[in-house]
Amino acid sequence: MKQYILGIDAGGTFVKAGLFDAGGRELAAAKERSPHLDGRGGRREQDPDALWNAVCSSTRELLRASGTHPCDVLAVSVTGYGSGLWFVDENAGAVGNGILSTDGRVELDPASAPDHETAVQIERLVSQRMWSGQTAALLRWFDEHEPTMRSRVHRVLACKDYIRARLCGDMSTDYTDAGLTGLCDIERNSWSEDALGLLGIAQWRDTLPAIGPGAETVGGITAAAAELTGLSEGTPVIRGVVDVAACALASRVLDERHMSVVAGTFGIDQTLHPQPRTSTVPLLQCRYVTGEAYLASEGGITSASNLEWCCRHLFRAEATNDGGDIYQMCNDAVLRAYGRERLSGMMFFPYVFGGPSGAPAGVLGAVAEDEFDDTALAVYEGITFAHKADIDKLLSGDDAARPSVVRMSGGASHSPVWPQMFADVLGLRVDVAERGEIGVRGAAITAAVALGIFPDFDSAAAAFTPSMRSYEPDPHKVTVMNGRYSRHHALTAALAAVWTSADDR
Missing domain, CATH: 3.30.420.40 (ATPase, nucleotide binding domain)
Incomplete structure (x- = not known):
């Protein structure tokens, strides 16, 4: 049997x-x-x-x-x-x-x-x-x-x-x-x-x-x-x-060295702690599935759901003309654009479902020479920058974790280029599980421990997620992306201030 x-x-x-x-x-x-x-x-x-x-x-x-x-x-x-x-x-x-x-x-x-x-x-x-x-x-x-x-x-x-x-x-x-x-x-x-x-x-x-x-x-x-x-x-x-805990578990996030980044409908960035965080109150916090740690999270609906919106409303003509898979087209476009020595100045602000301090969504810095590749790159980059802004909050305070590796899951992790961009923006190695749906795997790991097939979550996660592909940060790209992130972060704050003051009148 x-x-x-x-x-x-x-x-x-x-x-x-x-x-x-x-x-x-x-x-x-x-x-x-x-x-x-x-x-x-x-x-x-x-x-x-x-x-x-x-x-x-x-x-x-x-x-x-x-x-x-x-x-x-x-x-x-x-x-x-x-x-x-x-x-x-x-x-x-x-x-x-x-x-x-x-x-x-x-x-x-x-x-x-x-x-x-x-x-x-x-x-x-x-x-x-x-x-x-x-x-x-x-x-x-x-x-x-x-x-x-x-x-x-x-x-x-x-x-x-x-x-x-x-x-x-x-x-x-x-x-x-x-x-x-x-x-x-x-x-x-x-x-x-x-x-x-x-x-x-x-x-x-x-x-x-x-x-x-x-x-x-x-x-x-x-x-x-x-x-x-x-x-x-x-x-x-x-x-x-819950799904974010299942994704962290199946990504083998098991101690404070590991940070979980879930880039899906929501962007959720998570670290483990021996006690609940108190120096800064996180967006979300719960007892972890192992029962021996606490999972602190920052994030919002500023992640891959914004790419989905762009594919439906901005990139539809591109997909119609080509007749292919729009998400594959975006990956191919970003792979081409990200490999250039000089990147477009265009920036995307991934706040179509709401932004920090009321910042509006939009595109800035586009010029006539920009093409679909540049636009797709701006969308991927803007979403990655939104994650970094949340991660900076997550890693602030006296009781913050100090992770050395990112374990990435969610739809964006399936991209051949996006995990590398995360590594360059965060300056940390990014690991992605080699195959399958990560949330489903986390659910199955929980069942395997409940049934006694494995004695603990560590051994179960190792068996269910035996291999991961790794993306090391590129030193040159890290420098470039740090500068671009600083501009994006400053523009987000400025746009929020102008946008909310206009709403108040």
Whole structure:
């Protein structure tokens, strides 16, 4: 009898599934689109049926394409985006749409945010800053704008927890997802009654799920889920972890020497610490999946989602004329442009979904001689600079980590040129896993530890991610990119000042 682990990674656009043998080798993968819904007032949501159908479809396709018998699957583990929220009833049915962490309704309704002094108190309690897509902020918004919602809700879940509830009925959460809600005392791994009180949402306390370790079996595939997914009824289901922790784990980020850079829909830059950071409060912070460290994160929606926007709205004509894959065309263009001795002066500001201190998105410095190659380079470079700005914050303060290597994941890591640009901009070696979907692999690693196949996360991560390709910083390019970053950073600050003062008039 063969034995396999099935990992599922649910994002805002795609659901990915991967099949691994017990030794960590990836055997097959499948992907299904699960698009988000953009609505009025900054709303970014997901249709719960569309997400669940994508999970079921990708799982069935994975089993079919690999020729795997359902009885040979040892366990299933799910990861997914953090923050946002999913409301469910007592039967794990969704109450309304799921809300993505990129949702902006709170940002467009500043009156619903707590005052500065209260926000500072809350940040100390939960060890992270408040922001608009956070579960805490969204619950406060619902109490103000849809006060009847609470009476319909049995549990407030994260994305991966909603999927797991549909798979096996369990409605708990883990340390990592709980930590990213903005409602958790991450040292005690418990909900902060004081934070709930200060936010004025103590009445939601009974809807918050129990918190447990990610590497733990919490149920078995139900008969209904088995029929829809093709899995065997009773197959063990693991609690799982949030996607940024899964990516860090599968990138073998296991101590303070390693920094995780996730360049995907969100740009997330992460370091490990023996205690929660206090010298500077990070954007996000949670107990790490190993249970023995804390994961501090900076970032925002200034990463590869901006490239996706440019491909849809700016580069569409280029793709139509060529008839090829626009993302491959961008990689080829940047590879050509980045290899030149003299780079274009054009700069892209990757803030189409919001920028630091209100900085607007845009392009500056273009001249008539600039071509598609120069434009694509400006987009890649601007996104890399946005990561560096967040990393500079992450590495500031007395209790900051001092990493010597970057472990990169997310869509940008698949590019043949982008990791090299990150190495040159950050002045650090960048490692990228050789193959497969990194979030799916992180989910599978969690399951392998939960099942006792590996004694710890270190050995499991080494087996599941045995090789990485490395990009060393080029000394000449490091000097060039330092100068360009300084200009980009100064222009971002200047644009924010002008843009926000214009809004105030």
